[in-house]
Amino acid sequence: MTKVTRARSTSPPDGGWGWMIVAGCFLVTICTRAVTRCISIFFVEFQTYFTQDYAQTAWIHSIVDCVTMLCGLGFALCYSPAIAMVGKYFSRRKALAYGIAMSGSGIGTFILAPVVQLLIEQFSWRGALLILGGFVLNLCVCGALMRPITLKEDHTIPEQNHVCRTQKQDFNKRVSPCSRLTKEWVQTCLCCSLQQEYSFLLMSDFIVLAISVLFMAYGCSPLFVYLVPYALSVGVSHQQAAFLMSTLGVIDIIGNITFGWLTDRRFLKNYQYVCYLFAVGLDGLCYLCLPVLQSLPLLVPFSCTFGYFDGAYVTLIPVVTAEIVGTTSLSSALGVVYFLHAVPYLVSPPIAGWLVDTTGSYTAAFLLCGFSMIFSSVLLGFARLIKKTKKTQPRFLAKESDPKLQLWTNGSVAYSVASELDQKDGESVAYSVASELDQKDGESVAMAVPGYNPT
Structure with a gap:
């Protein structure tokens, strides 16, 4: 053959x-x-x-x-x-x-x-x-x-199966293959595989x-x-x-x-x-x-x-x-x-x-x-x-529950600010957004968000 x-x-x-x-x-x-x-x-x-x-x-x-x-x-x-x-x-x-x-x-x-x-x-x-x-x-x-x-x-085998086989080989070196512990270990590995x-x-x-x-x-x-x-x-x-x-x-x-x-x-x-x-x-x-x-x-x-x-x-x-x-x-x-x-x-x-x-x-x-x-x-x-x-x-419920969002884009970065926020919340959001950008980006965001003072 x-x-x-x-x-x-x-x-x-x-x-x-x-x-x-x-x-x-x-x-x-x-x-x-x-x-x-x-x-x-x-x-x-x-x-x-x-x-x-x-x-x-x-x-x-x-x-x-x-x-x-x-x-x-x-x-x-x-x-x-x-x-x-x-x-x-x-x-x-x-x-x-x-x-x-x-x-x-x-x-x-x-x-x-x-x-x-x-x-x-x-x-x-x-x-x-x-x-x-x-x-x-x-x-x-x-x-x-x-x-x-x-x-x-086929190569994406769960880690537990790999560990099971490795530990079984080490275990068999120390324990007799005919012992009760070895048989229990084999049964456990077989159950995991099935x-x-x-x-x-x-x-x-x-x-x-x-x-x-x-x-x-x-x-x-x-x-x-x-x-x-x-x-x-x-x-x-x-x-x-x-x-x-x-x-x-x-x-x-x-x-x-x-x-x-x-x-x-x-x-x-x-x-x-x-x-x-x-x-x-x-x-x-x-x-x-x-x-x-x-x-x-x-x-x-x-x-x-x-x-x-x-x-x-x-x-x-x-x-x-x-x-x-x-x-x-x-x-x-x-x-x-x-x-x-x-x-x-x-x-x-x-x-x-x-x-x-x-x-x-x-x-x-x-x-x-x-x-x-x-x-x-x-x-x-x-x-x-x-x-x-x-x-x-x-999906429908999630869409209905979300507030309507207004989207501003500045270069490659997009920021969404909820239109339902009050003036105070709008200022805090604008401030946190601008602080992560350089001065130029901060100015452009300030122009887009009402109530924000870049100073």
């Missing part, structure tokens, strides 16, 4: 090897998210072969998504670190970099959806899964591209984001499980249903890249948070319209609209997270955010399947998902509105 060389930089390079990191993350999203989405095409095959209802069959997809977001197992070892690494290498063009990296999910879906359908027809669902497994081995190549980088803010790394968990903004993510994740997952079965239920052929998934995937790419590029522009740079809310809310509205779309000409525009805004908000999740917690804690915060995806990903497809089995229709399942995503958007928007109101109110 060759020794990994750690690249050092004082700030995110916004290019260079960062584009190789983007390429690696791009391949990771193809091999993880795109392959997971294509399980929707296997849904009918699984249901027919195992003779199970919608709710039971949906557990296959939901467990894959849940484990990816929840554990250190399987796809999780690739997905979260790759995304966090992009945030380390880019600052000014972060949204664009994430747009390109996350577009692998859409490109992979666009390519793999018809390919998987063809593989199922040629080699059955078992053979298709074996071929996909071989394709996923390319994750090893992606891992080889990831080169660690040390940023300027408290520093995960301090963002106590931030109110992050708590609101976490709650919003739970509802957003609940709504977004079932579509990739039930789009193909729903299309088949309204009379669309297997190839046309696979085409819908491909359409969703290719438009997802456009959403990733164009929305990332647009939100990096100067006129939208400060509104990335609002753009995220906008994209999530529109996907929720698309869900509400889906039950009345029962033909291929109507489902294609739905796939385009939903796919575009799905790619848009997926691109902005790391950007919004970085805006709240900062770059230093981004890796840990993204781990928590994607961890929060796990529970909704686990339960939402089976719940949707249970609703389909119970009602005999997809309407209730799609409406529940749509309202969940809309609530996620409204919650974040309401929280941001309250925060801005709280910031504006103290």
Whole structure:
């Protein structure tokens, strides 16, 4: 094994090897998210072969998504670190970099959806899964591209941690490593380190984001499980249903890249948070319209609209997270955010399947998902509105309480004297101002301040 060389930089390079990191993350999203989405095409095959209802069959997809977001197992070892690494290498063009990296999910879906359908027809669902497994081995190549980088803010370690490590080394020289005092010292240092790394968990903004993510994740997952079965239920052929998934995937790419590029522009740079809310809310509205779309000409525009805004908000999740917690804690915060995806990903497809089995229709399942995503958007928007109101109110009160000030300028020095002061206070202020200046400056101030006698 060759020794990994750690690249050092004082700030995110916004290019260079960062584009190789983007390429690696791009391949990771193809091999993880795109392959997971294509399980929707296997849904009918699984249901027919195992003779199970919608709710039971949906557990296959939901467990894959849940484990990816929840554990250190399987796809999780690739997905979260790759995304966090992009945030380390880019600052000014972060949204664009994430747009390109996350577009692998859409490109992979666009390519793999018809390919998987063809593989199922040629080699059955078992053979298709074996071929996909071989394709996923390319994750090893992606891992080889990831080169660690040390940023300027990574060196700003709190003094207590540095002192803790130094004192621990000196302490271990005098005391046995197996003693009770040494163990207590290690536990104290570990607690300090964890408290520093995960301090963002106590931030109110992050708590609101976490709650919003739970509802957003609940709504977004079932579509990739039930789009193909729903299309088949309204009379669309297997190839046309696979085409819908491909359409969703290719438009997802456009959403990733164009929305990332647009939100990096100067006129939208400060509104990335609002753009995220906008994209999530529109996907929720698309869900509400889906039950009345029962033909291929109507489902294609739905796939385009939903796919575009799905790619848009997926691109902005790391950007919004970085805006709240900062770059230093981004890796840990993204781990928590994607961890929060796990529970909704686990339960939402089976719940949707249970609703389909119970009602005999997809309407209730799609409406529940749509309202969940809309609530996620409204919650974040309401929280941001309250925060801005709280910031504006103290400034307004402070402005109202301050006396009206009259400003005199003398060269490079400016003096403000309250107009409400009486004559005596005005003379004392003018005298204190003039005493700090030379004779010439004093005379000019005396001319400006009534009642001041330079003698």
